[in-house]
Amino acid sequence: MLNIKDLHVELEEEGKQILKGVDLTVEAGKVHAIMGPNGSGKSTLSYVLSGRDGYEVTGGSAALDGEDLLEMEPEERAAAGLFLAFQYPVEIPGVGNMTFLRTAVNAQRKARGQDEMSAADFLKEIRAKAKDLKIDADMLKRPVNVGFSGGEKKRNEILQMAMLEPKMCILDETDSGLDVDAMKLVADGVNALRDAGRGFLVITHYQRLLDHIKPDVVHIMADGRIVKTGGPELALEVENNGYADILAEVA
């Protein structure tokens, strides 16, 4: 589903190379995790895939179901089925959460040539999905992420994911800033979306999120490359021994 080949990326301003040849394939129905120390390029990878400004691709490719992602505008990537759950969801004063979600859902439907979702259908669906994530009516009415706690922001990301029903979900350190209960809630939300047609790329520092969202494949990223790939046991190894051993082993 997601095919990344020899991806090289620089920071536009500084010309500093961050990704130095990433190769990664995420199949439909699978959950891949990327772990790695700070500064290894994990978040950069998620931003480049979703089309954020400030990065220059100097080599390689990234495709979603055969379509070249790197040629698309961010909104086109979204309509093609890519979703990034932000590490730091953005606060948008003055835009109601509900209005935002409805506009987003309908913009994607429009881009795919589908009819807009009726207000009644939308309301019914969002209420059900919000309830699962323990998001109350007040949070839906408030401006997007404004005054939300860290946990509320992350749950709001998962609600967006549930409403937009993307085929490829990237979760960028969704566990950061979450307590155990909030993490469980978020993980349940993600697990509910797992199905044969959907791929996940879960970026995380720590193994604990992976206790709740069981990965099929775990990759270790360091210095802009995937340096090791394995099964769920690789995450446990990181948890027990840290990154140093693995990095020493592949160096």
Place this chain on the structure above:
Amino acid sequence: MATPELKHDATAARLLSIAKPDSAAWSRPARDAAVKRVEQMQLPERRDEYWKYTRPDTLVQPDAPHAALFHNDEGPLFDDMDRLKIVFVDGVFDADASDDLAMAGVRIDRLAEAADIHWAAELYGVLEADGHYVPRPLAALNTAYASDGVLIHVTGKAEKPINFIYLHKDEASDATLHHLIKLDAGAEMTLLETGPAAARFNKCMEVEVADGASFHHVRAQGRDHERRAVTHSFARLGAESTFKSFTLTVNGRLTRNESVITLTGDNAIAHVAGACVGDGDFHHDDTVFVTHDAVGCESRQVFKKVLRNGAVGVFQGKILVKEGAQKTDGYQISQSLLLDDDSQFLAKPELEIYADDVACSHGSTSGAIDEEALFYLRSRGLPEGEATNLLTLAFLAEAVEEIEDEALREAIVERLEGWLERHRG
């Protein structure tokens, strides 16, 4: 270079050129006094401190610069609302287009026709004359030579809003209107003002809000690209009274809106807000002066401007807290959203406080669309134009939310959405 003589000449030329209306005997002493104020203050020129950011020459010159007529394809604002319509075409009252000037709770007269009305004689030019903490000669000029206007005495709860509708049908029209509104204790009314009015419009409004009365005002200044306007709203507020005014300005070559509000009774509330959107050859100036002269009053100034393609926005806002005006709660915010590098926002926020137990805050910012927010919206599938418009509306929201009535607020938001849609980058 302008010299005092030239300024004197410009004032003399304008005084000579302006139409001298037949006026009712009761207004004559006030008008004569106003002529003297103009002569003494002189009409503004660009070197005057209070006109530092806005060139007054086209507002002062003898003839109104032509303004091409504009066909507004959006239809009349507030059209589906139940309201009493009072129509002026290029500043001339249109009886046929207007409703019967009678309604429960108010007494309505026209300045041009009013016989001896004691309350009007006691208000006409009075708040204007009191409002020259800073010279406002164009307001004095208005008092001196206003050709018409509406005198509203609100004795109870006005049955429905009154809508002054200002149509512009003559490319060279130069209109001068002066309205008086007096709300008795506990009275309530909503005033709507819509339309471009004239090629050049000088409007002055004096509003006396007695104890416990409440006045709501929503104005939309027409989409004509080439119109010019200078308007003054003077208000005096009694105890526990409320004055809330919102202005939408879309297009227009030059607009200067001055609000001069004095809180004279304890626990009075004054909110003035404005949302303006300008594209291209557009200059918009909000000049606000709020004086707290009583205990426990609240004032808010909320002004937001969206500017692009070289449009210019100006804000001069002052909160003056007089000695003894304790427990004052004053708030002032002026912000601009610059959609490109060519546009300009000039702000002069001022606080002057002579009481020691007050809470006053003010802020002024100028910025571009938040790139982080834009990317966030786009990453959820909103096309760039749609996302920009959503963020622009969100930027304007704080000002628009000052309109309490939901139907009025929605009508204004719809106009803003229309502008954004037409001017999508």
